[in-house]
Amino acid sequence: xxxxxxxxxxxxxxxxxxxxxxxxxxxxxxxxxxxxxxxxxxxxxxxxxxxxxxxxxxxxxxxxxxxxxxxxxxxxxxxxxxxxxxxxxxxxxxxxxxxxxxxxxxxxxxxxxxxxxxxxxxxxxxxxxxxxxxxxxxxxxxxxxxxxxxxxxxxxxxxxxxxxxxxxxxxxxxxxxxxxxxxxxxxxxxxxxxxxxxxxxxxxxxxxxxxxxxxxxxxxxxxxxxxxxxxxxxxxxxxxxxxxxxxxxxxxxxxxxxxxxxxxxxxxxxxxxxxxxxxxxxxxxxxxxxxxxxxxxxxxxxxxxxxxxxxxxxxxxxxxxxxxxxxxxx
Amino acid sequence: xxxxxxxxxxxxxxxxxxxxxxxxxxxxxxxxxxxxxxxxxxxxxxxxxxxxxxxxxxxxxxxxxxxxxxxxxxxxxxxxxxxxxxxxxxxxxxxxxxxxxxxxxxxxxxxxxxxxxxxxxxxxxxxxxxxxxxxxxxxxxxxxxxxxxxxxxxxxxxxxxxxxxxxxxxxxxxxxxxxxxxxxxxxxxxxxxxxxxxxxxxxxxxxxxxxxxxxxxxxxxxxxxxxxxxxxxxxxxxxxxxxxxxxxxxxxxxxxxxxxxxxxxxxxxxxxxxxxxxxxxxxxxxxxxxxxxxxxxxxxxxxxxxxxxxxxxxxxxxxxx
Numbered sequence: 001x002x003x004x005x006x007x008x009x010x011x012x013x014x015x016x017x018x019x020x021x022x023x024x025x026x027x028x029x030x031x032x033x034x035x036x037x038x039x040x041x042x043x044x045x046x047x048x049x050x051x052x053x054x055x056x057x058x059x060x061x062x063x064x065x066x067x068x069x070x071x072x073x074x075x076x077x078x079x080x081x082x083x084x085x086x087x088x089x090x091x092x093x094x095x096x097x098x099x100x101x102x103x104x105x106x107x108x109x110x111x112x113x114x115x116x117x118x119x120x121x122x123x124x125x126x127x128x129x130x131x132x133x134x135x136x137x138x139x140x141x142x143x144x145x146x147x148x149x150x151x152x153x154x155x156x157x158x159x160x161x162x163x164x165x166x167x168x169x170x171x172x173x174x175x176x177x178x179x180x181x182x183x184x185x186x187x188x189x190x191x192x193x194x195x196x197x198x199x200x201x202x203x204x205x206x207x208x209x210x211x212x213x214x215x216x217x218x219x220x221x222x223x224x225x226x227x228x229x230x231x232x233x234x235x236x237x238x239x240x241x242x243x244x245x246x247x248x249x250x251x252x253x254x255x256x257x258x259x260x261x262x263x264x265x266x267x268x269x270x271x272x273x274x275x276x277x278x279x280x281x282x283x284x285x286x287x288x289x290x291x292x293x294x295x296x297x298x299x300x301x302x303x304x305x306x307x308x309x310x311x312x313x314x315x316x317x318x319x320x321x322x323x324x325x326x327x328x329x330x
Numbered sequence: 331x332x333x334x335x336x337x338x339x340x341x342x343x344x345x346x347x348x349x350x351x352x353x354x355x356x357x358x359x360x361x362x363x364x365x366x367x368x369x370x371x372x373x374x375x376x377x378x379x380x381x382x383x384x385x386x387x388x389x390x391x392x393x394x395x396x397x398x399x400x401x402x403x404x405x406x407x408x409x410x411x412x413x414x415x416x417x418x419x420x421x422x423x424x425x426x427x428x429x430x431x432x433x434x435x436x437x438x439x440x441x442x443x444x445x446x447x448x449x450x451x452x453x454x455x456x457x458x459x460x461x462x463x464x465x466x467x468x469x470x471x472x473x474x475x476x477x478x479x480x481x482x483x484x485x486x487x488x489x490x491x492x493x494x495x496x497x498x499x500x501x502x503x504x505x506x507x508x509x510x511x512x513x514x515x516x517x518x519x520x521x522x523x524x525x526x527x528x529x530x531x532x533x534x535x536x537x538x539x540x541x542x543x544x545x546x547x548x549x550x551x552x553x554x555x556x557x558x559x560x561x562x563x564x565x566x567x568x569x570x571x572x573x574x575x576x577x578x579x580x581x582x583x584x585x586x587x588x589x590x591x592x593x594x595x596x597x598x599x600x601x602x603x604x605x606x607x608x609x610x611x612x613x614x615x616x617x618x619x620x621x622x623x624x625x626x627x628x629x630x631x632x633x634x635x636x637x638x639x640x641x642x643x644x645x646x647x648x649x650x651x
Contacts, residue, residue: 066548086554093551100542108543109351110564119560120550153350166546173550 005039012036012072014062030283032058034233045210047220050230056213060179094124097170101182103162107154114150120172139168160191177209217260229253232291239317249319358644365640371633379429388416408622420600427601432581438520443527451535465525473522480518481593534566568645579634602627
């Protein structure tokens with residue numbers, strides 16, 4: 001792992017202000033992402049997992065400056081990109097790409113596949129018009145599609161094929177970093193495996209770095225270098241794949257991992273499940289102190305009042321939980 | 331590195347030509363008999379409107395007082411009116427008036443509506459709210475009332491002003507009161523016609539600008555102008571085409587309604603509306619004077635309506651099933 005991170009996320013905050021009530025008379029703040037810090041190293045796959053609405057997609061969007069951050073920094077190539085306006089952001093856009101969840105709305109229905117993939121190449125002047133067909137066929141070959149698909153329209157393709165086109169469009173920019181925002185969640189299981197393998201092949205071929213936003217822990221375990229667990233807009237735990245899956249420290253991570261079924265029926269019988277009670281609190285009024293304390297099996301008085309510090313307990317293993325320090329101390 | 335082989339035969343056959351959404355819609359439209367009939371009538375009427383002067387045997391103004399109120403015959407297909415003018419020729423010229431009014435009014439309304447609606451949807455905020463106030467305000471006033479009030483209150487002062495300008499400059503332009511008619515008729519009709527377009531386009535833009543492909547375009551770094559031109563407008567235009575097609579028919583009916591009430595295009599310029607108005611006074615004796623323009627107006631309205639429905643089904647195939 002390189003010492004210097006490719007992207008440094010520092011205290012990133014994204015709040016949405018919403019209007020409530022019949023006449024929008026009451027304002028409220030959604031604490032979508034609250035004080036999240038992590039590094040992304042070149043060549044790795046960092047996965048973000050968590051329940052729906054925990055802010056993992058918002059983190060991805062804010063990181064790419066597709067939504068304006070409320071505060072905090074995202075340092076890429078020495079520049080805090082979330083403070084840039086659209087014009088100064090443009091050169092960085094080419095290097096930071098995104099693949100979306102829904103393959104049916106990710107492509108402009110009025111453009112052919114060739115136009116979809118060719119547009120970023122021409123816009124960023126990565127090739128001349130004459131070289132374009134060649135470039136497009138090479139990109140389509142990269143994602144496992146035949147060159148003749150360039151003449152097709154999105155509605156003529158299956159979901160998996162469209163997702164391949166979306167990946168080719170991201171690749172067309174020759175990016176360093178791609179956010180995969182639930183990029184496989186909407187696909188059939190068999191197609192999911194194909195797309196995951198494609199992403200891994202491309203990572204190897206082009207030295208890509210991924211931020212992989214997902215909720216399927218089996219997939220995350222398969223592809224990640226490191227895994228971050230989010231809960232209600234905050235990062236609960238961040239560690240390498242091995243650390244996180246073999247030695248989860250945060251009670252929320254433990255509950256999440258215990259929910260993954262075992263493939264082996266013998267192991268499945270003896271599997272210890274830890275069932276959380278209650279619902280995720282509303283992000284409009286998150287609990288004070290540790291956000292997880294309302295559902296945490298080991299919550300203490302301190303957890304209700306004091307926000308746990310984000311600390312590195314073992315090298316590379318970050319967690320925010322009051323109980324973890326006590327465990328290691330005691 | 332090896333690529334995972336994929337079975338690609340599922341959706342696309344090699345020999346099938348690619349089909350764009352527009353061509354797809356066109357094929358669907360051609361399969362719809364009513365829509366094709368509507369399209370044929372619209373094309374026929376447009377042809378008549380353009381080539382009217384070469385199609386009519388008589389001038390629409392020529393009076394033949396020896397042949398007044400004649401029933402339809404080979405010499406006068408739709409008969410003659412109370413001044414001995416050929417009704418067929420007048421209906422043909424009325425088609426011209428109807429098309430000119432419908433096209434100009436719809437064009438003005440579309441330009442205003444699309445510009446304001448697209449900007450309101452794209453930029454949102456205060457601009458959006460002000461535009462929507464104006465559309466709601468305009469739509470809350472009864473159409474006919476607004477037009478009648480505008481025409482009644484502005485016609486006299488503008489005509490007087492033109493006369494004064496003529497006296498002062500002797501420029502013959504100020505003698506052409508037809509321009510006052512056009513200004514007032516087109517202006518007031520456009521004023522009541524733009525809000526639906528603004529709302530439609532705004533709603534379209536609002537729904538499209540949140541779609542992932544627009545976010546993807548932003549992530550690619552494309553400029554706002556490119557995103558509007560290549561992503562938002564082409565995807566928003568389908569419902570607009572439907573609305574314009576229906577709007578052309580509505581504008582013709584509106585023009586006739588205003589002419590009927592005497593606030594539209596003034597005689598002797600023939601318009602279906604003022605012909606119907608004239609015909610209504612004597613319909614017990616000379617029904618053809620009412621029947622001819624009313625039938626053509628009805629035909630045009632039905633044709634535009636069928637065409638609009640067909641376009642709607644063709645451009646929004648999911649909604650029609």
